[in-house]
Structure formats: C-alpha cells, structure tokens
Amino acid sequence: MDFDLSKPQKLLQQSVRDFCQRECPAERVRELMETDTAIDDVLWQGIADQGWIGLHLAEEYDGLGLGLVELAVVAEELGRACVPGPFLSTTWAATLLSLSGSSALAEKHLPQLIEGAGKGTVAFLEEGAGWCLSQPQVTATVSGSQVTLNGKKHLVTDAGVADLMIVAARGEQGLCLVLADPSSDGVTVEATPGIDSTRKLAQVTFADATVPAANILAQGAEAESALKRSRQVGIVVVCAEMVGSSQWMLDTTVEYAKTRKQFDQLIGSFQAIQLKCADMFLQTESSRAAAYYAAWALTEGTEDAERAVSIAKSYCSDAARFVGGTAVQAHGGIGFTWEHGLHLYYKRNKANEFLFGDATYHREQIARLTIDAA
Amino acid sequence: MDLNLTADEKAFRDDLRAWLKENVPEPWPATLGTEQTPEYAQYLRDWQRKLFEGGWAGVSWPKAYGGRDATPIQQSILLAELIRTHAPEQLGVIGEGLVGPTIMVAGTDEQKARFLPRILSGEDVWCQGFSEPNAGSDVAALGTKAVRDGDDWVVNGQKIWTSFAQFSDWCLLLVRTDFEAPKHKGITTLLVDMKSPGVSLRPLRQMSGDSGFNELFFTDVRVPVANQLGETNNGWRVAITILMNERANLGSSMFVFIDQAVKGLIEQARTLTKNGKPLSEDPVNRQKIAQAIAELEVYRLNVDRALSGLTKNQTPGPEGSMLKIYWSEMYQRIAQTAMEVLGDVSQLAGFDNGNCIYRYLRSRGSTIEGGTSEIQRLIIAERVLGLPKSY
Numbered sequence: 117m118d119f120d121l122s123k124p125q126k127l128l129q130q131s132v133r134d135f136c137q138r139e140c141p142a143e144r145v146r147e148l149m150e151t152d153t154a155i156d157d158v159l160w161q162g163i164a165d166q167g168w169i170g171l172h173l174a175e176e177y178d179g180l181g182l183g184l185v186e187l188a189v190v191a192e193e194l195g196r197a198c199v200p201g202p203f204l205s206t207t208w209a210a211t212l213l214s215l216s217g218s219s220a221l222a223e224k225h226l227p228q229l230i231e232g233a234g235k236g237t238v239a240f241l242e243e244g245a246g247w248c249l250s251q252p253q254v255t256a257t258v259s260g261s262q263v264t265l266n267g268k269k270h271l272v273t274d275a276g277v278a279d280l281m282i283v284a285a286r287g288e289q290g291l292c293l294v295l296a297d298p299s300s301d302g303v304t305v306e307a308t309p310g311i312d313s314t315r316k317l318a319q320v321t322f323a324d325a326t327v328p329a330a331n332i333l334a335q336g337a338e339a340e341s342a343l344k345r346s347r348q349v350g351i352v353v354v355c356a357e358m359v360g361s362s363q364w365m366l367d368t369t370v371e372y373a374k375t376r377k378q379f380d381q382l383i384g385s386f387q388a389i390q391l392k393c394a395d396m397f398l399q400t401e402s403s404r405a406a407a408y409y410a411a412w413a414l415t416e417g418t419e420d421a422e423r424a425v426s427i428a429k430s431y432c433s434d435a436a437r438f439v440g441g442t443a444v445q446a447h448g449g450i451g452f453t454w455e456h457g458l459h460l461y462y463k464r465n466k467a468n469e470f471l472f473g474d475a476t477y478h479r480e481q482i483a484r485l486t487i488d489a490a
Numbered sequence: 491m492d493l494n495l496t497a498d499e500k501a502f503r504d505d506l507r508a509w510l511k512e513n514v515p516e517p518w519p520a521t522l523g524t525e526q527t528p529e530y531a532q533y534l535r536d537w538q539r540k541l542f543e544g545g546w547a548g549v550s551w552p553k554a555y556g557g558r559d560a561t562p563i564q565q566s567i568l569l570a571e572l573i574r575t576h577a578p579e580q581l582g583v584i585g586e587g588l589v590g591p592t593i594m595v596a597g598t599d600e601q602k603a604r605f606l607p608r609i610l611s612g613e614d615v616w617c618q619g620f621s622e623p624n625a626g627s628d629v630a631a632l633g634t635k636a637v638r639d640g641d642d643w644v645v646n647g648q649k650i651w652t653s654f655a656q657f658s659d660w661c662l663l664l665v666r667t668d669f670e671a672p673k674h675k676g677i678t679t680l681l682v683d684m685k686s687p688g689v690s691l692r693p694l695r696q697m698s699g700d701s702g703f704n705e706l707f708f709t710d711v712r713v714p715v716a717n718q719l720g721e722t723n724n725g726w727r728v729a730i731t732i733l734m735n736e737r738a739n740l741g742s743s744m745f746v747f748i749d750q751a752v753k754g755l756i757e758q759a760r761t762l763t764k765n766g767k768p769l770s771e772d773p774v775n776r777q778k779i780a781q782a783i784a785e786l787e788v789y790r791l792n793v794d795r796a797l798s799g800l801t802k803n804q805t806p807g808p809e810g811s812m813l814k815i816y817w818s819e820m821y822q823r824i825a826q827t828a829m830e831v832l833g834d835v836s837q838l839a840g841f842d843n844g845n846c847i848y849r850y851l852r853s854r855g856s857t858i859e860g861g862t863s864e865i866q867r868l869i870i871a872e873r874v875l876g877l878p879k880s881y
Binding site (some may be wrong): 388 | 496563770774781783785797812876879
C-alpha cells in the first residue's frame with residue numbers, strides 16, 4: 117500500500133505548479149476575472165499543449181491514457197493558483213463525450229477539445245431542480261433527422277466561451293444527451309454573474325434550437341450512467357481544486373503569521389493563531405486524503421468508489437469553507453480587503469461547494485449507499 | 491499511489507486471520523469494576539502468552555530481538571484485526587510498543603538481554619510513569635526525584651494516569667536527577683521493579699465509572715543504577731521517543747473501535763422507531779449519521795496515508811499529532827451523534843449495554859490523555875508549520 121504520489125506523478129505536479137506560477141500569476145488571475153469570459157486563449161492553449169486536458173482519456177482520442185489521480189494532481193495545482201478558464205467545464209464535457217455511445221461524435225469532437233481548439237461545457241441544472249438525476253424540463257424532440265431543443269438551463273459554467281455544449285434534456289426514452297453549438301440559432305447564452313468571477317456562469321435558453329439527430333450522444337439508461345460517471349470525474353476535479361485552494365490559504369496564512377507583528381510580537385507566536393493554523397492544516401490534509409482516495413477508487417473501480425466520491429465532496433466542501441473562513445479571520449482586516457488574494461479563493465470555493473451537489477446532497481448519497489444498504 | 495495491499499501484506503493478513511479464528515478466547519464478561527481483579531489479569535496474561543507462542547507478539551521488532559521486522563502497515567493490520575475479532579486488550583502494549591523499542595535504542599547490552607525477551611513473551615508487563623499531578627501537559631516539569639546513594643537511586647514522588655499499573659511488573663519511570671539544570675536537562679529514565687519496597691498504587695476512577703488508570707506512589711524506593719536507561723540527565727530525549735511512538739501507535743485500532751460504534755448506530759437507527767418510522771428514515775438523522783460515516787472514512791484514509799509514509803521513512807513524526815486530534819475529537823462527536831439520533835432512551839444504563847453513555851463519557855478523556863488536543867495543535871503549529879514556540 118502506497119498513498120504517496122509516484123515519481124512521475126510528482127514530476128507532473130511540479131510541472132503544473134511551475135507552469136501556473138509562470139503563465140498565470142495572481143495579477144493575471146485578477147485581470148482575467150474582470151473580463152466577461154475569464155479566458156486567456158494563450159493560457160488555454162498552453163494548458164492544452166501540456167496535454168492536461170483529457171489526460172485521463174484514451175490515446176485514440178489524443179488523450180494521455182492516464183488515471184484520475186493524475187487528473188487530480190493537475191486540478192489541485194490549477195486550484196492552488198486559482199487559474200481561471202474552462203478546465204473543469206471542458207474536462208466534464210470531454211469525459212461525457214468519451215463515455216457516450218456515439219464513437220463518431222467522440223472521434224469528431226474530442227481531439228479538438230483535447231488539443232485546445234475548442235472548449236466544452238455541460239448544461240445540466242435547471243431552475244427548481246437540484247443535482248438529482250431526475251427528468252429534465254428541457255425537451256429534446258426528434259423529428260426526422262433533426263432534434264429540437266426547448267427550455268432553459270441555468271448556472272452553466274463557461275457557457276459564454278464554449279464551442280460545444282452537451283445538454284441534458286428529456287427525450288422519448290428519458291434522459292437524452294444532445295450535443296449543441298451555443299452560437300447556433302435558437303440558443304441564447306446570457307451571463308449571470310455569480311460569487312466567483314474566475315469561473316463564469318450563464319443561463320442558456322433553447323427556443324426551437326435545432327441540431328442534427330446524429331448529435332444525440334446517448335439516451336435512457338446509457339445516458340444516465342454516462343452522466344453519472346462524468347459527474348464523478350467532475351467531482352474529483354472540483355475536490356482536488358479545493359485541496360489546492362485550501363493549501364494556498366493555509367500557506368498564505370502561515371506566511372503572514374510569520375511576518376505580521378502586533379503587541380510587538382509575531383502573531384504566529386500567539387496560540388490563538390497557532391491553533392487556527394493547526395486546524396487548517398488538519399482539514400487540508402484530510403481533504404487531500406479524501407480527494408485522492410476518491411480519484412484512486414474511481415480509477416480502480418473499487419466497490420466503494422461511489423461512496424468515496426460522495427465522502428470526498430462532502431468533506432472537501434465543508435473543509436474548504438472552514439479553511440477559507442479561518443484564513444480570513446487569522447489575517448484580520450487585510451484578509452477582508454479586495455486587494456488581498458484570499459477572497460478569490462474563498463469565492464471559488466463557495467461556487468465549488470455547490471458544483472455537482474453540496475455537502476448536504478452528498479451526505480444523503482452516503483446515507484443511501486451505507487444506511488439503506490446495511 | 492497504489493492503495494492495494496502488497497502480496498506480503500495480504501499474506502500477513504491472511505495468516506493472521508486464520509490464526510485468530512482458532513485462538514481468540516471467549517470475551518471477558520463485561521461487568522463494571524472487574525478490571526482490577528487477579529482473574530482478569532490472568533486472562534490477559536494468558537492471551538499475551540498465546541500471542542507470543544503464535545508468533546504475533548512484537549511483530550514490528552527487529553528479527554534480532556525476536557520480532558518479524560513487520561512494517562507499520564503490517565502492524566496496523568494486526569491491531570485492526572485484533573479489535574475486529576474482539577480479542578482481549580493487549581496487556582503487553584506498553585512494553586511492546588513503547589518500552590521495548592526504547593530499550594533497543596537506549597539500553598545497554600545487559601538491559602537488552604534481560605528485559606526484551608521477557609517483554610516479548612509476556613512474562614513482564616510494563617507501565618510508564620510520566621504524568622504527575624503537577625506535570626500534565628508540561629511533563630518535563632515533573633518533580634518525582636531520585637537521589638544517588640551508593641549504587642542505588644532513591645526515588646520519592648507521585649505519578650498519575652498510569653495505565654496497566656495494577657497488572658505491571660515493571661515501570662519505565664521519569665525522575666528528576668538534577669534540580670539546578672533547565673527542566674528538560676535534569677531528567678533521567680529508570681526501569682523500576684514494581685515489587686520494590688515503597689511502591690504503592692491506587693486506582694483512579696474516571697467519570698465513566700471504570701478504573702483503567704492509577705495513581706502511583708514512590709516512597710524511598712531503591713533502584714539499582716544498573717537499571718538506569720540511557721545517560722544521567724538525558725531522560726527527556728528518551729521520553730520524546732516514547733511519546734512519538736505513542737501517538738503513531740493508536741491510529742488503526744481507534745478506527746476499528748469507532749467503526750464498531752458507527753455500525754452499531756446504523757443498526758439501531760434502522761431498528762428503532764419514532765412515530766412509527768425507523769429513525770434511519772428521518773432526513774436529519776440521515777445527515778448526522780452520514781457525517782459520522784464520512785468523518786470516520788476520512789480518518790481511515792489519514793491513517794493509511796500516515797502508515798504508508800511511516801513505512802517509507804521509518805521514524806514517526808508530528809503527523810501522529812494530527813491523527814490523535816482527529817480520532818479523539820471525532821470520537822466525541824460520534825458519541826454525541828449517537829445520543830442525538832437514538833434519543834432519550836440512550837441515557838439509560840440498560841440501553842445498548844451502557845455503550846452510549848460509556849462512549850459519551852469516556853471520549854472526554856480521549857482529547858486529554860496522551861497529550862491534549864491543544865498540545866497536539868501546538869506541536870503541529872511549531873514542528874510542521876514552523877511557527878514560533880509559544881510555551
């Protein structure tokens with residue numbers, strides 16, 4: 117049993133860390149979050165050139181064929197640097213594309229996403245419904261060789277920059293996953309600013325938007341299982357991001373405690389601050405264990421993989437919020453300012469808490485999988 | 491990263507499981523207060539002997555000293571399996587886990603030859619005399635004194651919170667031998683025969699009603715200089731080695747112990763009803779129980795991660811402090827969760843064999859014994875995060 121990252125995994129970690137420091141320092145994050153899309157095409161192409169998009173996908177689609185632990189390594193470092201852009205959205209879409217029945221669509225679109233030529237997202241959430249895989253209200257009506265989409269999705273990540281959008285709709289056989297082009301007729305993408313400016317959200321309205329019937333990725337049970345699995349991969353990314361983010365907040369707080377003086381002493385010499393830092397450490401490390409275990413279990417297909425994913429999402433969500441709040445408190449006034457970087461992470465983590473279901477949602481999943489199965 | 495057990499680890503576990511299946515004795519009837527009887531002591535000694543004869547005592551010890559060179563992961567498999575099979579508590583735990591390894595590092599050849607085989611075989615049971623009424627978190631402030639008289643040290647003072655003292659043949663004792671030096675530099679470690687004239691003990695009753703700990707009194711106790719462990723006034727270094735081992739040790743057994751509590755809670759919540767519905771169908775209860783499950787699982791992962799690090803790096807470090815904080819505070823939360831979910835009846839001594847009450851009360855001690863949560867956090871702040879020493 118070895119919980120440690122392997123040598124190649126550590127090398128990957130270092131190269132992502134170096135890349136982020138070089139290509140996306142804190143000032144750049146701030147510049148990008150002030151834009152409408154939070155995307156830097158050069159940065160995005162750089163990430164793609166490194167092979168980090170779809171690195172867990174098969175080599176036939178130009179992926180690297182690595183596991184989810186490697187994906188988590190990349191996501192943790194991107195999270196540590198709070199890198200803006202559609203990494204999560206594109207990873208989710210690419211994963212879903214790779215899992216869906218249509219290999220023709222995968223062959224056509226996946227290489228584009230992986231090479232950085234296109235960005236992707238998944239339109240899932242609807243008003244009045246949460247993350248349960250219930251019947252969507254957006255409809256997909258097939259007529260001849262066309263599918264017509266109608267309805268509204270909200271809180272769609274990076275919809276404003278996506279070239280490819282997978283829509284979770286209701287078709288004749290239940291859930292129907294349809295590949296749409298957000299810029300086509302009948303599709304309206306409207307920005308809906310949220311708490312986190314580094315990952316933009318939008319409302320997407322479909323009014324008789326038509327796409328070829330060949331764009332149906334999967335339907336019914338097949339669609340449900342592909343969507344479920346792709347969301348689990350998304351959760352691994354989000355959890356790893358929260359681990360990286362917590363680590364940054366912990367490091368920044370400890371660094372500050374070693375330089376800031378009050379009452380003529382370093383605040384880091386006060387037990388009130390030390391106890392807080394130790395708590396942040398404990399929850400950050402525990403989040404790391406939970407997130408990486410979920411990545412490993414999902415890759416290996418262990419019996420407890422689904423539960424491991426829900427445990428990671430519930431634990432990391434609560435921990436990241438705790439670490440963020442504690443970091444702000446330990447900093448005092450400066451931690452509450454716009455000028456300090458803490459709020460970027462604090463906000464990103466709040467958005468991450470919701471993505472793919474919050475801690476409460478996943479605790480119910482844990483209850484379902486453990487209590488009801490006992 | 492590969493969390494599968496290696497072939498060696500698997501073989502170790504399978505051998506052990508087969509052996510335990512044949513050898514674990516009937517559990518001791520759990521009646522409050524019997525922990526201090528000679529019959530119980532004999533029951534535990536018999537079990538220790540059986541473990542030794544089966545080759546399962548001191549597995550982590552080097553082969554040269556009769557062990558198996560087991561890795562921390564294998565050792566953790568052993569601890570977990572012992573609890574899983576409801577094996578009796580290990581009377582030799584202090585000798586095997588703390589005293590033996592310390593003698594290996596700091597002892598003379600004569601001391602090694604004399605003490606180590608008897609620890610392994612279970613002939614000698616050990617306790618450790620560290621804490622004192624006025625030296626709790628600040629152990630180095632201990633005041634039990636030893637004065638040299640010819641070839642003996644003469645010991646006077648009091649120790650407290652001494653587990654297993656009522657069963658022990660020997661005590662690893664920290665004493666002050668230099669009253670002028672800074673407090674860390676005037677401590678010496680002695681190996682004391684508990685049958686020496688002047689040693690007496692008194693069981694210490696806890697809020698949970700049981701008496702696992704003792705107070706130990708030393709009145710003009712003569713300890714031959716040959717039983718001094720390590721150099722004079724260098725005992726603090728010895729103590730630190732022991733404390734690090736202590737924190738690293740508990741991890742995996744606490745997982746299984748608390749896991750049994752959570753499994754029991756799930757079972758009860760599914761069986762007991764409120765307003766005609768199983769408690770486990772109430773959404774608030776489901777949230778609470780799921781939180782317990784999640785915390786416990788993350789603890790298991792933390793332990794595995796620490797063990798895999800320990801297997802590579804060998805020396806236990808401050809990460810033991812994190813595990814100690816985690817399990818002890820989780821134990822309290824889970825004991826509380828159980829009583830919240832199960833409701834009013836959980837306060838009855840007759841409910842669930844008194845386990846709900848026991849855990850609720852006993853877990854208060856967990857965040858204090860073996861270094862309080864506050865001390866553990868300060869260790870993390872200072873030794874892991876590099877913040878200035880604050881005490």
